[in-house]
Structures are given as C-alpha cells and as structure tokens.
Amino acid sequence: MSELALMKGNEAIAEAAIRAGVDAYFGYPITPQSEVLEYLTLQKPEERTGMVVLQAESELAAINMIYGAAGTGKKVMTTSSSPGISLMQEGISYIAGAELPCLIVNVVRGGPGLGTIQPSQADYFQATKGGGHGDYHLIVLAPASVQEMADFVDLAFELAFKYRNPAMILSDGLIGQMMEKVELPPQKPRVSEFDQSWVITGKTPDRERNIITSLNLDPDLQYEHNMKLNEKYNRMSEEVRFETIHCEDAEYLLVAYGSSARICQKVVDVARGRGQKLGLLRPQTLFPFPTRELARLSRQMKGIMSVELSNGQMVEDVKLAVNGRVPVYHFGMPGGKVHSPDDVMVAVDENFIGG
C-alpha cells in the first residue's frame, strides 16, 4: 500500500530504505544528511522489518562495515556528505574491486576541505569518475525531487545487484533538506534467499570456499579483472535514464541534474513564455551518462549550456558527447551558493540566445 507524506529528502531516503527491505544501514553523522540516521533510529526498523542500523565510529568504519556486510549478499547501505564520502573512498574502491552490490548516498555540500554545509554539486567528478584509486565506476543516480530520493533507493539496489556493483545516489543539501510531498512505495519483504555462488555464508561441503577480495598479485589476473570490470561498465550504458523537457523544437539546450535541474525547469518555462526555443535535458543517471541522447539532440541545437552548482564538472562530459558540433558553455555557482532562475536566465541571454 502506497501512502502520501510530507518529508525532507533525507527522511524519504530513510523511509524508502526500510520499505525497500534493506537489511542493514551503517553510517556516521554529518550535515546536511544526519536526518537519515536520526530517522532510522527513531523508526525502530529492527522491529518493523528486522533491519540492522548501527552508528559507526567514523565514515571509514561505516564503509568497511558496508564492505563486510555486502559480502553476505544482503542489501546494505550508507549515507554521508562530501567530506565523509571522501573518507570512504578507499573502502568504495575495495567494494568496486570486489564487485559487491551496495548503496552509498552522497548529500553533497560545498568544498573543498571542510567547505560549507550548503548545497553543492561539486562532487560530480568524484562520483562519476571512480573517486578512489584504480579503474572503476559507480552506478550514479541523480534525484531532482524528494520523490526521486525515495524512488531511487529501490532502483539503486536493483541495478547494484544486477551488475554486482556499488551504486551511488548523488544528491545535494538542497534536495536532502527540502520538504515535498512524496508517495511512499509499499513495504517490500526483506529477501531471505541469496545467490550463494559468491557470498560468504560459511563453506558448505558442496562448494569451494568463497573469498571476497580485490587482491590479484599476479598482473595477468589483475589485467583480466580490470578488463572484465570494463566490459561491465560498458554494458551499463543500457541503463541510462534521463528526462527531456521542451526539447522537440528546441534550438538551445540546458543540461542540468538534481537541484540545478529544478532551477532550470523554471528557466525553460520563463524562456518559452518569451518565445525562446529553450529545452532541458535532465540526466537521472550520471553514470552511465546520456551521451547518445545528448549527441542526437546536439544536431538540432545552436548552443548548449551545462548548469551546475560548481565551477563546471559535468560540462566536460557534455562536451565529450557534443564533440565540438555546437558551442558548449558552463554556468553555475560553486561553494554552497545556489543560483536563482534569474541568474541562469541572464547567462542564457548573454551566452547564446541574446549573444
């Protein structure tokens, strides 16, 4: 039974996790996402579904608890914000190397360093290009509403288990903190049967022991492992998800995800009201990136602008997709400042429509 609620994005993630039948959450407090752990402990999920919730001594411990727990084949997740996610990178690299499914949520704040607790999209590179050491990728989902914060939990686990790969929900302090109406998904049972072929349950006489590891001392084996991972990342391209708004007849295109996409929706409405043919492409998956759709759309455009709460990160992927066919611009405010629709409108006028 689904139900409506008014919730913060962080609370929606937590409630959706219980309802998705998540088996364990390990986390550490950090602004602006502490509501996730607070909501979970308040809800007593150990009574509702048997879900384990544990506050770790650090993000480092939390991600390694995730690594251990993910090896059991169960649904496990953590949430944090930028500095905490940086601290988790070693563990995330191990999880990717050992091919373990899990969910990591980053409610991004401004950086670098301790930065600010205000919203930012400056962790795009870290999320989509690997983040830790070695050749790897996460599946990256970018919610633009409290509804998607809830919906993407289940989707993230579906993809994580399909590819045996860590998935990340890349949100930000704005989506995490704002309250919206959300239709909560029905309660799913926790899964009790597992794919025993690779998980650690204790060695039974009918099989060899299972080992969760990312260690291949022999470079030939590590080469094979890297090639196998790469083939997997290529296969993930079929999971690409995006939304297009007023793109059919558009001559100019904005590309934006998450909270910045919400701001750009307003910009497109205003521009259309003024008779300007502006469209919006909103990636819902950042890895895989909607490269083909962007390449296709670029053929009808006179200019494209990537709008992000940063000094320009996704714009590099936009440029790769567009491959020089039309001019690509960046607009966005870094450091925790959030651009208004008017700010974007000015950039639109200056950069391509008016210019």
Place this chain on the structure above:
Amino acid sequence: MEVNEIIKEENLVHRRTPLMTDAILSYCPGCGHGTIHHLIMEVVEEMGIQQETIGISPVGCSVLAYDFMDVDFSEAAHGRAPAVATGIKRLWPDKFVFTYQGDGDLAAIGTAETIHTCNRGENITIFFVNNGIYGMTGGQMAPTTLEGMKSSTTPYGRDAMKMGPPFKVTELVAQLPGTHYVTRQAVHKAGLVRKAKKAIRKALEVQKAKKGLAFIEFVSNCNSGWKMTPNQANQWMEEHMLPFYPLGDIKVEGKLVRDFCQELMEQTTEVK
C-alpha cells in the same frame, strides 16, 4: 618392520587438519603464522563449525591467509578488519566470525576500529599476531616495536622520546567493557602451542555463547625482519619480547585477572 605396518590408525600421533588447504604457506621458515593458522583450523574442525565460520584477513604478511585456511573469507583494507567483521556479524549473528591481524594492522592504522569494535563488544574473535615489526613491507617499525629495537625505519633503535613507546594494545582493550576474554599467548614451544590452542578454543566458545568479544594476542617472531636465524629469533623473543609482553590471561569471564597498572606506570616513568 615395513612402513605400511607403521601407518595405522592406532599409531597416529598427529595429523594435519584437512581444514588447512594444500597451498604452500607464503611465510618465512621459522615464522609463527603457520602454526597459528593450523591451531585455529584445528579448533574449527574440532568444534565442527567450518560451515558457519567466516574469517577476515588483513593487510600484512597474512594478507593471503584465505589461501591457507579452508573457510569462507573476506579480505579487508589495512586496519579495517574489525569493521568488516562487525558488518558480517551484524547480518549473520549466528555465524562464527574472526579477524586475523598483525600489529601494524591492528594497533597502528586500525586502532580506532580495534578499540570501538572491542568497546561495542561485537560477538567476534580477534586473533592478533604481534611480532614487533612490519614484516611484509620489509621490517619497518611497528607500534609494538620495543624500545631500542632496530628496524629498517629505526636503524639506530626505537627512541621512545621521538617515536613513542611500544603500545600495549592488549592491556588497553582488556579495560573495555565489551571484551569478555583477553589473553596473550605464544607458539614457539610445544607446551605453549598446547596452551595457545586451548585459548583459541576458549575464545570461540565465548563467541558461541554470545558473551562478547574474545581477543588473543600471539607474541611471535619475525626472523627475516629481525635479521636472525629462526632459533636466534625465538631466543631473542624469549629474552626481550616476553618480559615486556608477558604471557597469560589478562581478562577472563569479563573480569581482569592480571593487575598491569604497575607495569604501565613503570613504563610511563621510563618514557619521561
């Protein structure tokens, strides 16, 4: 008498546990790791818990421990084995979960995980092998390196004023309410091997009874890192390591059984 007449069940004195795999141990001749691996697997076999046992291997000499012990294993990042064990145990509370860690892993880079896992009283078993040196990376100073002891990063001997004194992590975790059984053992003599095996059995029984965390330190040697022959290393360990890291139980049934306050006070005075 023919050989076949000798190889009979009634003449059996010792056999290798089938829970050790056929892989050739990667440890140096004379190293204590192999003996400790065997003892743990013998106890797992005797308790009949192979199908419920999950080990966590560390980063260090025993990074490939999963090649030798025939139970399900998870490799951990350097120092994070107790966190990995926590994650597994919280989801499989009825399985037997143990970590196998060296001194650099457990008492330097993983100190926070060690202390908090012990403090929470996770129902796991920690096997801690202390040879006072970083073996795998080539003999650098460990947190447990003795004062004056030479290593590749203390070529003139460890100076406690500059590098801090050796860290008695086992005495530290014994003071935490979450630990139920804490003991220090060694395996370089037959009698000690038998005692160590009893301690391993006791530790896993604590886990079976869900009484909290059991922690066993094994004071061991590193003849390669110490630049000694195996015999010299064992002798040096007897003369130098054991006076500083005395063998025996420290905490039993959740109660401290050895008063080590005076020892720690004396150590503190020396550093000053």
